[in-house]
Amino acid sequence: MASFCSPSSDSLGGKAKLAHALLLGAAIAASAAAAAYYGRLRRWRTRVVGIIPARFASTRFEGKPLVQILGKPMIQRTWERAKLASTLDSVVVATDDERIAECCRGFGADVIMTSESCKNGTERCNEALQKLEKDYDIVVNIQGDEPLIEPDIIDGIVRALQGAPDAVFSTAVTSLKPGDGLDPNRVKCVVDNNGYAIYFSRGLIPFNKSGQVNPNFPYLLHLGIQSYDAKFLRIYPQLPSTPLQLEEDLEQLKVLENGYKMKVIRVNHDAHGVDAPEDVKKIEDLMRERNIS
Ligand SMILES: *[C@@H]1O[C@H](CO)[C@@H](O)[C@H](O)[C@H]1NC(C)=O
Numbered sequence: 001m002a003s004f005c006s007p008s009s010d011s012l013g014g015k016a017k018l019a020h021a022l023l024l025g026a027a028i029a030a031s032a033a034a035a036a037y038y039g040r041l042r043r044w045r046t047r048v049v050g051i052i053p054a055r056f057a058s059t060r061f062e063g064k065p066l067v068q069i070l071g072k073p074m075i076q077r078t079w080e081r082a083k084l085a086s087t088l089d090s091v092v093v094a095t096d097d098e099r100i101a102e103c104c105r106g107f108g109a110d111v112i113m114t115s116e117s118c119k120n121g122t123e124r125c126n127e128a129l130q131k132l133e134k135d136y137d138i139v140v141n142i143q144g145d146e147p148l149i150e151p152d153i154i155d156g157i158v159r160a161l162q163g164a165p166d167a168v169f170s171t172a173v174t175s176l177k178p179g180d181g182l183d184p185n186r187v188k189c190v191v192d193n194n195g196y197a198i199y200f201s202r203g204l205i206p207f208n209k210s211g212q213v214n215p216n217f218p219y220l221l222h223l224g225i226q227s228y229d230a231k232f233l234r235i236y237p238q239l240p241s242t243p244l245q246l247e248e249d250l251e252q253l254k255v256l257e258n259g260y261k262m263k264v265i266r267v268n269h270d271a272h273g274v275d276a277p278e279d280v281k282k283i284e285d286l287m288r289e290r291n292i293s
């Protein structure tokens, strides 16, 4: 087989570390205030780990995490973005594949080997969490196929979960393009006045009585990134499936149907996931256009 990985080494330098330290100081001050406010909570959710689940086998795109995107493996691009998030104490790649592990160690990532039997990214995050040496309060599941994920979005969902002690899950939405209103692969979301998720659907929600997409309504598109309370992550894969989850084929509905709360933040983000080989060229064109190297 050809060489799968040619990591590039221009990684993070001292500047990012300094910024991290400064932000950490601010975060400590802020979380101290919050801890005083929520005095009855024994421990504030301050310890945060970002996990990038990555598997080699895929029916649609074999070896996807290692595909080169403008000269760097996709997983490296995702990792570099995640490392810029100031709320993460550490970032680890969780994989069952030695080729991916070797590649990631090559560019400096921490790697946790997980079993081949993990059925999905959430399960892999959970297994990785159990194997980590340190304890964490929040786990961010960072999809390896979003190489342009903004560190701000990661920080945003972490802070949202830290600021909502009654929520066990947080995620992000962005505005839905009206043309995507009736596309079942674009998952829509509706939220309450306090920013908690009410429902997710592959159908158009809310549904205008005209039967058409209302060009004036601010519909919300769900983005794949999510973070969990670490205790909740332990039970999440084992929670029984629920009727709406099964009918919509949307995992996150299991959270709501089982009565848990989910905090949702709104962000500006064009989703640029890489699902199929043909998406690579699209994302490279976009990066050239935006001068991202
Ligand atoms: C439905 O959509 C139309 C535009 O397509 C809009 O004028 C109307 O206010 C929306 N809401 C209702 C309740 O009809």
Ligand SMILES: *[C@@H]1O[C@H](CO)[C@@H](O)[C@H](O)[C@H]1NC(C)=O
Residues within 6 Å of the ligand: 119, 120, 122, 123, 236, 237, 238, 239, 251
């Ligand atoms: C992941 O896979 C497990 C086992 O098949 C399943 O119970 C669970 O609902 C799936 N999704 C999540 C988010 O845990």
